[in-house]
Amino acid sequence: MGARAGALVLMMSIVFVASAHSQDHNTAPDTKTSAPPAAPTPRTGKVENAKLIHRVEPVYPPDAKKAGVSGTVVLNAVIAKDGTVQKVQYVSGPKPLVQSATDAVTQWRYAPTTLNGEPVDVKTNISVVYNLDAAAPSAAEESAAIDPQYKADVMRLLEATHYREAAAKAAKASFETSRAKLEESFPDTPSKDKIIDSFASRMVDLIQSQEFADRIVIVYHKYLSDDDVKNLTQFYSSPAGQHFSAAELDMIEGLGRAGNQVARDGLPGIFKGLCNDYPELQGKAKFCPAPPENTPAAPETPTAPSLKTPPTTTPSPAPSPPPQP
Numbered sequence: 001m002g003a004r005a006g007a008l009v010l011m012m013s014i015v016f017v018a019s020a021h022s023q024d025h026n027t028a029p030d031t032k033t034s035a036p037p038a039a040p041t042p043r044t045g046k047v048e049n050a051k052l053i054h055r056v057e058p059v060y061p062p063d064a065k066k067a068g069v070s071g072t073v074v075l076n077a078v079i080a081k082d083g084t085v086q087k088v089q090y091v092s093g094p095k096p097l098v099q100s101a102t103d104a105v106t107q108w109r110y111a112p113t114t115l116n117g118e119p120v121d122v123k124t125n126i127s128v129v130y131n132l133d134a135a136a137p138s139a140a141e142e143s144a145a146i147d148p149q150y151k152a153d154v155m156r157l158l159e160a161t162h163y164r165e166a167a168a169k170a171a172k173a174s175f176e177t178s179r180a181k182l183e184e185s186f187p188d189t190p191s192k193d194k195i196i197d198s199f200a201s202r203m204v205d206l207i208q209s210q211e212f213a214d215r216i217v218i219v220y221h222k223y224l225s226d227d228d229v230k231n232l233t234q235f236y237s238s239p240a241g242q243h244f245s246a247a248e249l250d251m252i253e254g255l256g257r258a259g260n261q262v263a264r265d266g267l268p269g270i271f272k273g274l275c276n277d278y279p280e281l282q283g284k285a286k287f288c289p290a291p292p293e294n295t296p297a298a299p300e301t302p303t304a305p306s307l308k309t310p311p312t313t314t315p316s317p318a319p320s321p322p323p324q325p
Helices: 005-022 063-064 097-105 139-144 149-161 161-175 180-187 192-207 210-223 225-235 237-275
Strands: 051-054 071-079 083-094 110-111 113-115 118-120 121-128
Touching: 051 161, 063 097, 071 097, 097 121, 110 210, 118 237, 121 225, 139 210, 149 210, 149 225, 161 237, 180 192, 192 210, 225 237
Parallel strands: none
Antiparallel strands: 051 110, 071 083, 071 121, 113 118
């Protein structure tokens, strides 16, 4: 929906974890880049190296992880004048990890490399390290690697969308919806209701903590450039943006209801069409019952009797008049 939606989704994940008592232990591969790109050899002058400003973490392929494949994938790439990564070529490393590394690196963005103040294309090697034993970095460690100015810009965007108030409101509503499940998680004691209320209040405090804000910045940094963040802030600071921000939660709920209604209204017709188009489903799919075994054949439509044309009679010739005397 909008910039605040990411924060709300993260908040809902926290609520779900709290209610279900489950955690996700997946870790991202340890990654690093090689030395800054070298200046192009045909030209000489003062060089200012490219700086990585947007990095997408590669996904450790499940099959490779299960098989214990690890190591360093080295890719040769061209960092274009606009900072995009192009012409990525495999140099060395475990083959099962190459596609994962390539998919991630092609989404990276650099500040342009300049030569005598002019942007230039440069070639460089990029190393992506996959370590099975690497622990997932903490929010503080990931946050420390992000430019402070970018963090400040994201916080201004979140303030423009009133995300703290929205997150607290949505969290309280979610806890009320899931209260029955929470009650199952706590023993029956004299203060059970107060304990659940205290639990929900402390979770809301966690959602409004600095760690929560750091996590939002980390996610935004993976997908949005600083210019994207600034443009979104400009929109959400406008009257239209403020109106949209105020209505966003209600719109999400309304769109969900609309989608459910469309599905409920349309599914019977879809199922009926599938049964008609694919007779093999009859008796095998719940939505497509088998036809009765002894279904009487439809009576034949009686044929209308043919209409015969009555025979044509030829009139007898008139008698000749008698001869005159």
